Amino acid sequence: MIELTSQEKINSVLWQAADTFRGKIDSSTYKDYILTMLFIKYLSDSYKEKVEEYSKRYNGDDQRIQRALSRERFVLDETSTFDHLYSKRNDPEIGEIINKALERVENENTGKLRGVFRNIDFNSEAILGKAKERNAMLRSLLEDFNQLSLRPSQLGNEDIVGNAYQYMIGLFASDAGKKGGEFYTPAEVSELLASLVKPQENDRIYDPTCGSGSLLLKVAKQVPSKKVAIYGQERNGATHSLALMNMYLHGIDDAKIEWGDTLANPLHLDDGKLMKFQVIVANPPFSLDKWAMGFAGEGNDKKFKMEPGLDPFRRFDWGVPPSSKGDYAFVQHMLYSLAESGRMATILPHGVLFRGASEGKIRQQIIDMNLLDAVIGLPENLFYGVGIPVCIMVFKKDRKLKDVLFIDASGEEHFQKGKNQNKLREQDIEKIVDTYERREIINKYSYVATIDEIKENDYNLNIPRYVDTFEEEKPxxxxxVKENIVNIKRELQGIEEQMEEYLKELGL
Structure with missing residues (x-):
């Protein structure tokens, strides 16, 4: 009987591997090495199992074996396998040997794994230190992973490696604080966004700041047949690589994840115009400073001022966000990328609801065009490295309703308090989604405001203006109170009399 590799076993090996690096380099950096090695081990073990299966089936006929292998999801040559790397673990050039193996994997699988390893360097002195300590770390890493079998027949559940990957990404994000949090949206918040946008079969799903791709995967999972097209873009090179691996480990070979600055260089285009998507979700960087620098020409950085005409896609015709706060730059990019009857949900800081100047003008334009569907206030401290409470803004094209739903789910009764991180429970998510779908008015929780009411409030969307959560103190x-005072006085008198008796007995 085949012994199954449990989720716990994978997770414990990953933590052992993390111990190899702890204290030597920052976890926001070493996560890339561990997660890349997990990916290589998975590819390698899967491939090895297929080679054995076809060797048996075709009685060792090498030509037929190779033909069958060429039809698999990916191909590997012997020198690209984990076993080969492990056999070379004591080689003084082990970093370069791993790099070359990764390069071969990419070259042999250009369609599916193109660019997946280009941002990782196992021979980097700057990151991993001088040869002696670098080689010691890499040897230890290979020895850690050698304990683990990731053969499909031993995994049982096809998603077990994907789950381990997600689990580790979450732990690295919490461990790495703000820096790590950039590439990860907590699972429950992803679940909530996915439930709000309701993806359907054949939808194009897009995340313009996709990080490690976890949010996109949650949304795609809502469609049981998995017949959706996934698109993403990520500016950070190492995180872009994580997203490609994450998709592949979850069985999604055709995700189109691009590497680049979404605002200055959007890469998902149709005939030179922004591609349109039925579903858009995002957790963009909050209040990104210098968001427009990608539009500046050379040499004029300090004097540079963003103008709508500098963007060939005319995304900022409704207003140019302040240079120090890119929130509405991402919102406008997404709205311009939204297909007719498209749905969009994005996580943003509360400032976008009420800040004035250019942001106020953009907000007014969005409301006047009847694109805003709902504003949902979430509890504080849900995100790694971000203590502030945040909100979700839900947008829809072709809205028939002339109102906006406000939900205040920030109260203590609407989440589970954690030591480092607060968490949305299943019932909290259900209540938000249920209230959103019914557009229900619930005392101290939700309110449906007409567009006219919002105009009367000068387009200010601050949630307390619409949902009153003030708890009056009981009169x-x-x-x-008077009776209590009388009773206390009576008790006090009795105690004083008792005290007198004791003093008399003591002769005092």
Missing amino acids: VDMVS
């Missing part, structure tokens, strides 16, 4: 019952 003081003066009669009962």
Whole structure:
């Protein structure tokens, strides 16, 4: 009987591998090495199992074996396998040997794994230190992973490696604080966004700041047949590589994840115009400073001022966000990328709801065009490295309703308090989604405001203007207070008399 590799076993090996690096380099950096090695081990073990299967089936006929292998999801040559790397673990050039193996994997699988390893260097002195310590770390890493079998027949559940990957990404994000949090949206918040946008079969799903791709995967999972097209873009090179691996480990070979600055250089285009998507989700960097620098020409950085005409896609005709706060730059990019009858949900800091100047003008334009569907206030401290409460803004094209739903889910009764991180429970997510779908008015929780009401509030969307969560203190019952005072005085008198008796007995 085949012994299954449990989720716990994978997770424990990953943590052992993390111990190899801890204290030597920052976890926001070493996560890339561990997650890349997990990916290589998975490819290698899967491939090895297929080679054995076809060797048996075709009685060792090499030509037929190679033909069958060429039809698999990916191909590997012997010198690109984990086993080959492990056999070379004591080689003084082990970093370069791993790099070359990764390069071969990419070259042999250009369609599916193109660019997946280009941002990782196992021979980097700057990151991993001088040869002696670098080689010691890499040897230890290979020895850690050698304990693990990731053969499909031993995994049982096809998603077990994907789950381990997600699990580790979450742990690295919490471990790495703000820096790590950039590439990860907590699973429950992803779940909530996915439930709000309701993806359908054949939808194009897009995340313009996709990080490690976890949010896109949650949304795609909502469609049981998995017949959706996934698109993403990520500016950070190492995180872009994580997203490609993450998709592949979850069985999604055709995700189109691009590497680049979404605002200055959007890469998902149709005939030179922004591609349109039925579903858009995002957790963009909050209030990104210098968001428009990619539009500046050479040499004029300090004097540079963003103008709508500098963007060939005319995304900022409704207003140019302030240079120090890119929130509405991402919102406008997404709205311009939204297909007719498209749905969009994005996580943003509360400032976008009420800040004035150019942001106020953009907000007014969005409301006047009837694109805003709902504003949902979430609890504080849900995100790694971000203590502030955040909100979700939900947008829809072709809205028939002339109102906006406001939900205040920030109260203590609407989440689970954690030591380092607060968490949305299943019932909290269900209540938000249910209230959103019914557009229900619930005392101290939700309110449906007409567009006219919002105009009367000068287009200010601050949630307390619409949802009153103020709890009045109970009026003081003066009669009962008076009675209490009388009772206390009576008790006090009795104690004083008792005290006198004791003193007399003691002759004092």
